[in-house]
Structure formats: C-alpha cells, structure tokens
Ligand SMILES: O=C(O)C1=C[C@@H](OP(=O)(O)O)[C@@H](O)[C@H](O)C1
C-alpha cells in the first residue's frame with residue numbers, strides 16, 4: 001500500500017436520522033472578508049472551521065483586520081471581526097498565503113485592487129496552477145495593475161489604486177469573478193455591473209446589503225454603485241449544501257437509508273444537485289424552515305433509491321452544481337442509461353482537473369465515462385459490483401476525497417483513498433458525521 005492511504009470501510013448499517021453539516025464555505029469566506037472590509041466590529045456565527053476559511057482568516061489578519069473567533073461546541077467559529085474600514089488594508093510585510101483556496105485569493109484581488117498598496121498573493125501548489133487572468137483582466141480594465149505583467153498564475157502582486165467603474169460581460173459563469181469585480185466596484189465612483197452567461201451563486205449580492213451596501217441583481221446580472229464603504233454587520237452562516245450533497249448522495253446509494261440534513265442553505269443557486277438527483281428519480285426533497293438574512297435554509301431529506309435513471313444537465317444549470325459534479329457523476333454511475341453534463345470545462349481548473357479525475361475514477365469501477373468537447377458522458381451500470389482492493393487518489397482535492405470514499409462507505413468492500421486528509425479543506429468532520437448516521 002502506498003503512503004498516506006486511508007482505508008474506508010463500508011458503513012455498518014443503513015444511514016438514518018437527522019444531522020447538521022458545518023457552515024457554508026462560500027458564505028463563511030464572505031462573512032470573514034466583508035467583515036474585514038467593514039468599518040466597526042461585525043458579529044459572525046456558524047462560520048465553517050476548515051483549512052480554506054482559515055486561509056481567509058489568516059489573510060485578513062495579515063492585512064490588518066482583528067479577528068477574534070472562538071470554537072463553539074458544534075465545531076463552528078463565532079465572534080467578532082473588526083475591519084480596516086475606510087482606512088483600508090495595511091501593507092503586509094510578507095506575501096499573503098491563500099493555501100488551497102481559490103475563493104480567498106480571487107476575492108482578495110478585488111478587495112485589494114482599490115487601495116494604494118502592493119500585496120503579493122500566493123498559495124499551495126494546486127492554487128499556483130489555477131488561472132487568475134479571469135480576475136486580473138477585468139480589474140485591470142478598472143485601473144488596477146498586476147505584476148509580473150501578463151502573468152496568469154500565482155504568485156501575483158496586486159498594485160492597487162484609483163479605480164473606475166466597469167460594465168463587464170464575464171466569459172464564464174463564476175461567482176468568484178463576479179464578486180471580485182463587485183468588491184472592487186464598491187470603491188469606484190459610479191455603477192459597476194457584471195453580466196454572466198449563466199447564473200452563478202449569488203451570496204455576494206445577498207450579503208452586501210447586510211453590510212449596508214446596496215446591490216441590484218437579475219438572473220444573470222449584478223451591480224453595485226460606488227463609492228460605498230461597508231459598515232459592520234451580523235452574519236449567521238447556514239449549513240453547507242455542497243457538504244450536505246455527499247451525505248444525501250450516500251443515502252441515495254446505500255440500501256435502506258433515509259436521512260434528514262437540517263439547517264442547510266437552500267439558496268436556489270446552490271441546491272441544483274437536489275434537482276439533478278430528482279431528475280435521476282432519486283427520493284430527495286427540501287423543506288424551508290427559516291432565513292439567515294436573505295439566505296434561506298431548511299431541511300434536505302434523502303432516501304435510498306434502487307432504480308436511478310440517467311439524465312441530461314444543460315449548460316445553464318452547471319454553475320448551480322459545479323462543486324457537486326464529482327459526486328453526482330458517481331451517482332450517475334449507478335443509474336440506468338446515460339447521464340450528460342453539458343459544458344463542464346470549468347472542472348478542468350478546480351483544485352485538480354476534476355474532469356480527468358472523474359473519468360479515471362469511474363474507469364477503476366469499470367464504468368464508461370468520456371468527454372465530447374466540454375460535455376461529460378457517463379454510461380451508468382445498475383447493480384455495479386465494486387472489485388476488492390481499489391485505490392483512489394484524491395490528488396489533494398477535498399471533493400474527490402469525499403466522492404471516492406462513498407464507493408467504500410455505500411458499497412460492500414473497503415476502498416483505499418490516498419490523501420483522504422484533503423477533506424480538511426471544506427468538511428473536516430465528514431467521516432465522523434457519515435459514520436454517526438449509520439450507527
Ligand atoms: O464564489 C464562491 O464562493 C465559489 C464559486 C465557485 O467557483 P467559480 O466562481 O470559479 O465557479 C465554486 O466552485 C467555489 O467552490 C466557491
């Protein structure tokens with residue numbers, strides 16, 4: 001067996017009962033970053049304690065925000081964040097290390113662009129391979145500079161200052177791109193608008209008003225009018241639907257299972273995976289129970305479904321399931337017929353090339369999966385038998401670690417996962433949570 005391998009054994013019993021999942025990663029990043037930009041002390045609770053959110057916390061501390069968050073009994077972080085406010089971020093002595101987190105670095109580019117400082121942003125070996133031009137290009141149109149000139153990957157030094165507003169037609173549906181431009185636009189005089197080819201998650205548009213900054217938004221467009229200085233706010237972070245998706249898919253695959261996941265964000269831009277599972281014939285449903293600010297939350301219920309069928313997911317629905325495609329691909333591998341995910345080229349530039357990883361992993365299961373252009377096809381195999389002794393490599397990617405672990409957890413034989421610890425990026429307690437549901 002190779003080093004750093006975790007043996008993932010089949011769940012002892014069907015999954016049953018209720019659980020909660022840790023705070024939403026996207027909302028947690030924004031709670032930390034927007035509070036750091038604000039004037040005064042914001043109160044945040046339910047914040048996800050994971051490696052990625054720690055990258056955002058470390059970054060804003062290095063830039064002068066005071067963060068006093070404490071670990072709560074439920075594992076979340078809560079407390080106060082005093083922002084740099086109208087004085088702006090301070091010049092850090094060292095490069096700011098964003099770890100594995102694309103959201104941290106890309107949002108920071110927009111946050112730093114208006115200020116007259118020079119900040120070098122870097123990250124781990126995965127983040128240093130991911131494309132940054134999609135963010136630097138619109139910010140350069142607004143007047144920011146990035147050195148070395150023409151560089152597409154980290155490390156990159158932001159030279160901010162004096163921005164003008166921008167109307168930008170984004171080449172891809174990306175909430176990170178949209179957010180970076182809107183955050184920079186808050187410090188330009190006039191209206192900054194981002195138009196998208198398909199709707200991406202809208203947490204920024206929903207959360208900025210909690211910090212006193214008005215936004216306007218349509219299905220594929222969002223605007224902010226500057227100058228607008230955020231003021232201290234209060235944010236309660238609901239559970240992460242992207243984490244819930246692993247538990248829901250496990251319940252769909254494991255015979256006799258029936259679970260409820262409580263207090264999870266039901267933002268429609270995030271629960272596309274429920275719709276995809278429904279279209280595969282899976283027994284899943286949602287029930288609204290409340291709202292945290294403008295973010296709705298509630299219960300996701302999922303039950304074992306023996307007779308899944310393949311479905312087609314059109315291009316305009318992909319942004320709404322972008323982080324769930326690996327685990328949905330695994331569910332599709334158990335369905336009758338072909339599943340097609342249209343236009344999923346963005347998966348090539350996540351923590352790893354997730355498109356290649358899905359095809360490789362499914363090939364180990366003897367399932368045919370292939371790409372035609374940017375469309376992903378999976379030919380399902382109902383009654384799929386998993387061979388003994390399989391080893392999957394997470395490639396350091398948290399979503400892949402959890403996806404391939406479901407092969408062992410919901411099946412009849414253990415699997416080995418290389419670098420399973422990658423789950424610390426978004427869902428450190430994943431294995432405990434899923435095993436608790438099967439006691
Ligand atoms: O804005 C966000 O919080 C995120 C946006 C998505 O990335 P893109 O904007 O690159 O699609 C998503 O994959 C990522 O996990 C979080």
Ligand SMILES: C=C(OP(=O)(O)O)C(=O)O
Pocket residue numbers: 052100101102103104323350351399426
């Ligand atoms: C792509 C992801 O995150 P990020 O872009 O923030 O690294 C993810 O969490 O799956």
